[in-house]
Amino acid sequence: GAPQGGPRPGPALPGVRHIVAVASGKGGVGKSTTACNLALALRAQGLKVGLLDADIYGPSVPKLFGLDRKPETINTPQGQRIVPLNGYGLAVMSIGFLISADTAMIWRGPMVQSALTQLLREVAWGELDVLIVDMPPGTGDAQLTLAQATPLAGAVIVSTPQDLALIDARRAVTMFRRVEVPILGVVENMATFVCPHCGGTSHIFGHGGARHEAETLGVPFLGEVPLNMTIRESSDSGRPVVAVDPDGPQAAAYRAIAANLWTTLSGGAGPRPAPRIVIE
Numbered sequence: 001g002a003p004q005g006g007p008r009p010g011p012a013l014p015g016v017r018h019i020v021a022v023a024s025g026k027g028g029v030g031k032s033t034t035a036c037n038l039a040l041a042l043r044a045q046g047l048k049v050g051l052l053d054a055d056i057y058g059p060s061v062p063k064l065f066g067l068d069r070k071p072e073t074i075n076t077p078q079g080q081r082i083v084p085l086n087g088y089g090l091a092v093m094s095i096g097f098l099i100s101a102d103t104a105m106i107w108r109g110p111m112v113q114s115a116l117t118q119l120l121r122e123v124a125w126g127e128l129d130v131l132i133v134d135m136p137p138g139t140g141d142a143q144l145t146l147a148q149a150t151p152l153a154g155a156v157i158v159s160t161p162q163d164l165a166l167i168d169a170r171r172a173v174t175m176f177r178r179v180e181v182p183i184l185g186v187v188e189n190m191a192t193f194v195c196p197h198c199g200g201t202s203h204i205f206g207h208g209g210a211r212h213e214a215e216t217l218g219v220p221f222l223g224e225v226p227l228n229m230t231i232r233e234s235s236d237s238g239r240p241v242v243a244v245d246p247d248g249p250q251a252a253a254y255r256a257i258a259a260n261l262w263t264t265l266s267g268g269a270g271p272r273p274a275p276r277i278v279i280e
Contacts, residue, residue, distance in 0.1 A: 183219040
C-alpha cells in the first residue's frame with residue numbers, strides 16, 4: 001500500500017494480484033515490444049497474465065499480437081464488462097480493438113482519463129497473477145492518471161543504452177517516485193547488435209548505459225535485450241518472439257527479465273523502498 005501521507009492509490013482490481021506498468025521517458029525505445037514479450041515470458045513461467053495497452057494515442061498491441069477483431073461485452077452482476085481478447089494465452093485489451101487503426105485520437109486529458117479508467121475497470125480480467133500495463137511514452141497526464149488511479153505494484157522502465165534516452169528514463173523514474181510507485185527495475189533494450197552475416201557484435205546505441213543508470217539511481221537492473229532482426233520481424237508480423245520461438249536466444253533474454261521481475265513481485269527479493277522525494 002501507499003506510505004502514510006502519500007497519494008491514495010485507486011481501488012484494487014478484483015482478482016488481479018499485481019499490476020505492473022511498463023514505461024519509458026520517450027517513444028521509440030521498444031517499450032511495447034518489451035511489454036508484450038515480458039507478459040508472454042511471465043505466462044511461460046505458468047502464471048496467469050493480462051496485458052493492457054494503455055497507450056491511447058498510439059496503441060501497438062493489436063499489431064504486435066495480430067489481433068483486429070472487436071471484443072464482446074457480457075453482462076455481469078457489476079454491470080457490462082468487455083471480454084479481453086486472447087493473445088497467445090494472454091488476456092489482452094487495447095483501445096485499438098475499439099477504434100479503427102487509422103483514427104487519430106484527438107483527445108484532451110479528461111477523455112484520456114475516462115478511457116483509461118474504462119479499459120482498466122470495465123474489462124472482465126478474471127483471475128490474474130500479473131496485469132502488465134503498456135504505458136504511453138513520456139511523463140504527462142495519462143501517466144500520472146494511471147499511477148494515481150491504479151494500485152500499481154510498481155513500474156518497469158525501458159531505455160536504450162544511449163545518453164538521450166537515459167535522460168528521459170531518469171525523468172520517468174523521478175515521476176513514479178513522486179507518486180510513490182516503486183521502481184521494479186530498468187530494462188536496457190536494443191543493447192547489442194549481432195550481425196546476422198558475420199556474427200560480429202556492434203554497440204549501435206552504446207552499451208551498458210541503462211545498467212549504469214540503474215546503479216546510479218539505486219534501482220534494480222532487470223536485464224538487457226539485444227537489437228535483433230528476429231525480434232523486429234516477429235513484432236511486425238504479429239507473432240511475438242517469446243510466443244513463436246520460446247526456446248530461442250531472443251526469448252531467453254525476456255525470460256530472464258521476467259524471472260527477475262517475478263522474484264521481486266512474489267517477495268523472493270522485495271522491491272527496494274524508493275527514497276521519498278520532497279517537491280519544493
